[in-house]
Amino acid sequence: MRIKLLCCDVFLRPVSALIATSPHTIDVEYIPMLAHNEPDVLRTNLQSRINAAAIRRYDLFLLLYGLCGNATVGLTTPVKMVMPRIHDCCTMYMGSKEKFLKEFGNNLSMRWCTSGYYERSHIDNAQNTILSRHRNEEYRALVEEYGEENADYIWQTMHPEIETPEAAYIKIEGYEVPGSEDGFRKWVKSQGKTLRVLEGDISYLQAMINGPWDDERFLTINPGEKISAVYDMDRVVTTGL
16 A cells, blocks of 8 residues: 655654554655644644645555644545544553553643654744744734733633643653653753653554554544544544535
């Protein structure tokens, strides 16, 4: 099968290895991880890449993104496309929704990191969050109506940062970048938090790359359909017209 894969570069190392041994012929485009901080921009970017790929004769598109702040909501495809039923890449790194809920179900706001996440954080997260806010249409509307200082206050009230006493590092044996765990450990300590090291699992990633794409873990989007959000912890996404 000839496949086009659009993938967040947080998965670059394991996905590249899986592609190298896949039974399918896969052309991949990696998109910078922090693009998800601007969901509207990322959605436009993804749709443009999906449309551009349609001129090639692919049997299937793979979209290795979850909801990602609604960045994938509304996307359409000219060729059958498959995406995982996940909110973000944490579930994919844990290997299953069940394992994710076991470790994070009572603490969904817990900070977490992986080697790929650490490696691909190209710029300071706090700075990027501010830049993203200033490019957000909702924020710009608040500035226009209330002024920047009041808009900042309203935005922070509407989008509070929730901190927890623990943080998690998801370790993927065989795909660790030297220094990533230690670097995250130092950050956790500087924040006065306790670090939990969790064992990751690439079996979900492997199924994403090789198939089969069962309905429980994956959503299939046919031409003429668009991605819609369910906002639960099971189905997560669905299709609409």
